[in-house]
Amino acid sequence: MDLQPRTIMKRILLLASLSGIVAVSLLIGCKKESQTGELKSARVSAEKNSFREVTSRLDAGGDFYLYLSTEQLLEGISGKISGWRQLFASMPKNTPEAREQIGKAFDLVTALVKDSGIEDVSGFGMSSIATETNFYHTITFLHHYPNRGTGFLWKMGGQQPHALAGLDMLPSNTALAIFSDLDVPLLWAEIRKEIGQSGIPQAQEFLDKLPDSFERATSLKWDKVLESLGGEFGLVLTLDDSKMIPVPLPTSERLEVPEPGLMIVAKVKDDTLFNRLDELLKKMNPQVIAVDKADLKMRTMPLPLPLPIQLRLTVAASGGYLYIATTDGMIQEVLAVRSGQKPGLKSTEEFKHLAKDVAEQGNQFTFLSQRFGRTILQIQRQAMEMSAKNDPVQKQIFQSLLQPDRAGFGYCVSANTDEGWLSSGNGNQHPGKIILASAVAVPAMLAAIAIPNFVKAREVSQRNACINNLRQIDAAKQQWALEKNMPATATPSKDDLKPYLGRNKFPVCPKGGDYTIGPVKEQPRCSIPGHSLGD
Secondary structure, eight states: OOOOHHHHHHHHHHHHHHHHHHHHHHHHHHHHHHHHHHTOOOOOOSSOOOHHHHHTTSOSSSSEEEEEEOHHHHTTHHHHHHHTHHHHHTSTTOOHHHHHHHHHHHHHHHHHHHHHTGGGOOEEEEEEEEEETTEEEEEEEEEOOTTOOOSGGGTTTOSSOEEOGGGGGOBTTEEEEEEEEOOHHHHHHHHHHHHHHHTOHHHHHHHHHHHHHHHHHHSSOHHHHHHHEEEEEEEEEEEEEEEEEEOOOSSSOOOEEEEEEEEEEEEESSSHHHHHHHHHHHHHOTTOEEEEOSSOEEEEEEOOOSOSSOOEEEEEEETTEEEEESOHHHHHHHHHHHTTSSOBGGGSHHHHHHTTTOOSEESEEEEEOHHHHHHHHHHHHHHHHHHTTTOHHHHHHHHHHOOGGGOOOEEEEEEEETTEEEEEEEESOOHHHHHHHHHHHHHHHHHHHHHHHHHHHHHHHHHHHHHHHHHHHHHHHHHHHHHHTOOTTOOOOHHHHGGGSGGGOOOOOTTOOOEEOOOTTSOOEESSTTOOTTO
16 A cells, blocks of 8 residues: 555554553553552451451551450350360370369369450550650550450459549659559459359368468458458559668679668558557557557557668558558658648659550559669669679670660559450550560570570580590500500500590590590590599
């Protein structure tokens, strides 16, 4: 076909136009597909899960985000455990008595799982977001659906969030405080119920005797004590920076720490426990210092012990709480803070910083001051350096695990909500790093302990093997002298002794030492120190 140049040019332009249109269409299509991919909604799980319920409580866009659905894992687990009974009971060589005990044990575990409410756990979530550099807001949520969570797992730690009264009594120098609800009567009732259903006579017998044993030891009625408890307990540690005390060390090195104070707190409904402790203290020391006021009963017993710290064992009852502390001064300060006469922990800048965006009501709280972390790290570092003093490798490993500038501190509140346990808190420890550090630190610590011991064991083994070689050389030397009628001053060669040694071979020191055979009257020697028949 004969085409004119103009015709050819038109066709080329037409093809170019069509190609451009196709290319643009493809680009638009790709762009739309890309945008569709970016805006694509999340897939919906074919299995029911609590993703939306759990993640709605978490912080997205942070440094750590975790969700785990447990519905498929924990659903009906009590029945699965019960089903494993036949597998264990049918194992060979099991006597009828053993099968019976296995059955009872599985019944107990099955009942515990079922009554605990663990099967109601539908998911777990955790998030952490850096609100400042090296400062993280962390949330954890153990979820159950509404109208579930009826087992004792969800009840013993408190059933309704409330004002954190424990915070209102903490002195400003508090270094560590842990307060938690605990329904002891409910715990005791659950233990009795599970043991009673287990059919294990030994356990039932022990449980039946426990109240009587408690009464004989304390002169208190078990049931009366349970009735007197108010369901809240606390532990408080203070560090007084104005009073530094020396810590005894087995070396000439000196270590000083702030003077500690320790206090146990229990919410009570009456004076049952205080009255009994009062009797015991007066019996131990008639000179007990007594304070009896309308709002305070306190008993103090000084202990003249050769200790670097002040120790005045004190028991007090005030405002529905029982206090047991190392000094009466500590309790007086707690009561002053509680009444508003003195500023407490809540007034400090450290606590205000840590309490930002943390729940004000709950069932448990934990406070850890940076001063506490630094003090513990200081003691640990000193102890580890002493234990690793003669081993530079071990010392280096220990030092790498300790970071004084990163002493842990934080504040966390946990609450039992209508849909499970929700915790929120602030601190300088990144959850992901803690998990990773735990996974690395434990093997590292074990290695730090095991490697030097392994090296030492290897050295002992090598020394023993060498000494055994020297014994063989000496025995071969004596036999050579006897058969060859050689004098005590004669010195055989290695070739002379090979016929008298195993496999006609001269032994070699496992650590690479050189052997000196020496004359018949002398013991052979190794060039490695400690490898000697005389040791």
